[in-house]
Amino acid sequence: QSVLTQPPSVSGAPGQRVTISCTGSSSIIGAGYDVNWYQHFPGAAPKLLIFRNNIRPSGVPDRFSGSKSGASASLAITGLQAEDEADYYCQSYDSSRSAVVFGGGTKVTVL
Amino acid sequence: EVQLVESGGGLIQPGGSLRLSCEASGFTVSSTYMSWVRQAPGKGLEWVSVVYGGGSTDHADSVKGRFTISRDNSKNTLYLQMNSLRAEDTAVYYCARTKPIPGDQYYMDVWGKGTTVTVSS
Numbered sequence: 001q002s003v004l005t006q007p008p009s010v011s012g013a014p015g016q017r018v019t020i021s022c023t024g025s026s027s028i029i030g031a032g033y034d035v036n037w038y039q040h041f042p043g044a045a046p047k048l049l050i051f052r053n054n055i056r057p058s059g060v061p062d063r064f065s066g067s068k069s070g071a072s073a074s075l076a077i078t079g080l081q082a083e084d085e086a087d088y089y090c091q092s093y094d095s096s097r098s099a100v101v102f103g104g105g106t107k108v109t110v111l
Numbered sequence: 112e113v114q115l116v117e118s119g120g121g122l123i124q125p126g127g128s129l130r131l132s133c134e135a136s137g138f139t140v141s142s143t144y145m146s147w148v149r150q151a152p153g154k155g156l157e158w159v160s161v162v163y164g165g166g167s168t169d170h171a172d173s174v175k176g177r178f179t180i181s182r183d184n185s186k187n188t189l190y191l192q193m194n195s196l197r198a199e200d201t202a203v204y205y206c207a208r209t210k211p212i213p214g215d216q217y218y219m220d221v222w223g224k225g226t227t228v229t230v231s232s
Contacts, residue, residue: 034216034218046207052218089156091218092216093217100158100161
């Protein structure tokens with residue numbers, strides 16, 4: 001069981017907005033550590049989508065946005081497209097274990 | 112172009128050893144942190160190990176004492192030496208260029224496509 005909790009799946013129609021939550025304990029997100037987000041297509045290399053809570057690397061569409069508040073973070077995808085159908089993971093740092101931690105992953109389905 | 116290519120995966124019996132390699136191009140492994148992350152079948156991503164810029168390392172509790180991360184600056188290559196392998200180590204192993212963030216934390220900005228390790232008799 002992951003120390004960062006994500007919903008197993010979310011879905012939306014093309015053009016809609018979906019959000020993925022990522023909840024951690026007081027030693028993780030609540031302790032002030034940044035949250036990073038990755039997009040992963042099966043069989044491919046994971047891709048950095050958002051770093052330091054809300055910064056998009058060059059080349060990532062502005063349809064993707066991140067936010068953080070208290071012990072939780074969120075990834076929002078606006079204007080959902082068929083090509084967004086993938087697994088999404090949040091990642092942070094657990095000071096109690098001195099270790100990087102990932103969420104369990106959320107599968108996004110475009111209806 | 113920044114690229115990472117993993118190799119060395121395969122089928123290995125429980126208790127055996129394997130060394131994974133990750134050849135980097137477009138940047139030097141000694142100039143940044145480097146990590147290994149794995150994904151077991153049907154599971155999510157799990158951080159395994161990190162080597163910091165100065166060469167010190169950290170490993171997840173699940174592999175501590177069995178796995179060792181290292182790098183060869185002359186070959187611009189990252190390694191993961193895996194000993195005493197168990198069935199639960201079966202996974203796709205990814206190497207990733209890793210960027211530090213203030214506060215002893217970091218994120219992975221470039222990933223390889225992974226190499227598959229299967230531990231089974």
